[in-house]
Amino acid sequence: MKTSADPVRDYLAAVEREAATLPADRRQELLADLAEHIEVTRSERPDTAIGEVLAELGDPRTIAATALSEAGSRGIAAPAAGGTEAPARRGKVHPLVPLLMLALSLPFIMVFPELPGPLFGVLFRVVGAVLLCTSVHWTAVQKTTGVLVTAVLPSVVIATSNLSDGGPATGTQTLLANLGMLALVAGAAAWLWRVRRV
Incomplete structure (x- = not known):
């Protein structure tokens, strides 16, 4: 690649x-x-040379080949003859599906605390996180933030709460903590819905 001013x-x-x-x-x-990745990396590591940031991303040919391969697996057609492009398919799963699965996993566990309630709650959370990560409706940063706030953080809080006192805690303090966590998850899901790509 030639070196230039930019x-x-x-x-x-x-x-x-x-x-x-x-x-x-x-x-x-x-x-x-x-x-966006370049901008975020440069702001997080201002002392890193731009050449190093670009080298970390990889060769443009490799990036393009990966994108073309992914587009083929999603059923996105290459341009048709005459220069017109076939319509691109945005993904098979509606963006609301992973958000609902993530947002409903915590209430499901709260409403049905005995098995199989927690099992289904965890299943909703895992499937919702996977669908969010594989969706084309959000950027990598948005996906990471969404998974951390809606799936990882609640799991850590629940596990810590259950292991700290030798078992699941009950009472007003636990209810308030659960409601706070529920509000956080619902807020993150609403934010993801607002910033999604249509």
């Missing part, structure tokens, strides 16, 4: 060239994700 622009242009056969919306989504 290596980030050159890098993104190289990715765009290599991914020219992707549908335009998917290509722009890929470039936006890369630009």
Whole structure:
């Protein structure tokens, strides 16, 4: 890659060239994700040289090949003859599904504290997190934040509460903690719904 005054622009242009056969919306989504990753990395590690940040991302040809491979597995068609592009499919699972699974996992455990309630609650949480992570409706940062707040944090709090006193705690303090955790999960799910890509 040639060196120029703006290596980030050159890098993104190289990715765009290599991914020219992707549908335009998917290509722009890929470039936006890369630009966001570069910006976040630069703000978190301001002393790191931009060349090192770009090297960590990988070769533009490899990134484009991966994106093309993923697009093929999702059923996104390459441009048709004559330069018109086939419509891109945004994913098979509606974005509301993982959010509902994550948001409802905690109330399910609270309402049905005896088995199989907790089992189904954990199953909802795991499947919801997987669907969120594999969705095309959020960026990597949004997915990570969503999984941490809606799945990991409640699991850690519940496990800590159950192990600290030798078993599940009861009473007003536990109820308030559960309601606070429920409000946090619901707020995170609402935020994810608001920032999703349509």
